[in-house]
Amino acid sequence: MSQQQAQEQRLMQVLLAPIISEKATMLADKRNQVAFRVRQDASKDEIKAAVEAFFKVQVTGVQVLNQKGKVKRTSRGVGHRSNVRKAYVSLAAGQELNFAQEGV
Numbered sequence: 001m002s003q004q005q006a007q008e009q010r011l012m013q014v015l016l017a018p019i020i021s022e023k024a025t026m027l028a029d030k031r032n033q034v035a036f037r038v039r040q041d042a043s044k045d046e047i048k049a050a051v052e053a054f055f056k057v058q059v060t061g062v063q064v065l066n067q068k069g070k071v072k073r074t075s076r077g078v079g080h081r082s083n084v085r086k087a088y089v090s091l092a093a094g095q096e097l098n099f100a101q102e103g104v
Contacts (some may be wrong), residue, residue, distance in 0.1 A: 014042045014050040018097075019086065027088065034097050038064070038087045047087045058092040 018024075019035035027033040038047055044062040051059050065088075069081035091097070 008053075011046065011050040011053055014039055014046050032093065032096065032100050034091065034092050036087045036089065038085050040066075040083065040085050040087065042087070043055070044087075047089065053091050055097055057095045057097065059089055060092050061090040063088040063090075067092070 016037040016039065021035075024035040027035065034051075036047070036051075040055060042064075044064060047062050047064070048059045051057065065085045065086050067082045067086060071083060072079045
């Protein structure tokens with residue numbers, strides 16, 4: 001496997017899912033940002049390259065946060081939610097991503 005193929009394969013695995021919530025919708029409207037769940041070991045440069053490659057948009061900045069999983073107690077004992085790494089990607093002016101499919 002060549003270096004180029006390995007890099008492309010890595011970029012395909014960086015983004016896990018878009019985050020669609022009230023906060024993410026507000027950020028998209030006010031700040032032209034899009035939120036994604038990403039891998040725990042993803043760097044800002046990899047996230048930027050993956051978004052630009054898949055969605056054909058220009059990225060101006062990436063902010064990343066690590067959210068620790070909560071401890072949940074049930075009648076069966078103690079459980080633990082998974083840790084989540086989120087990326088807030090700022091898009092260039094005039095560009096947008098729309099995850100809602102119109103007409104479906």
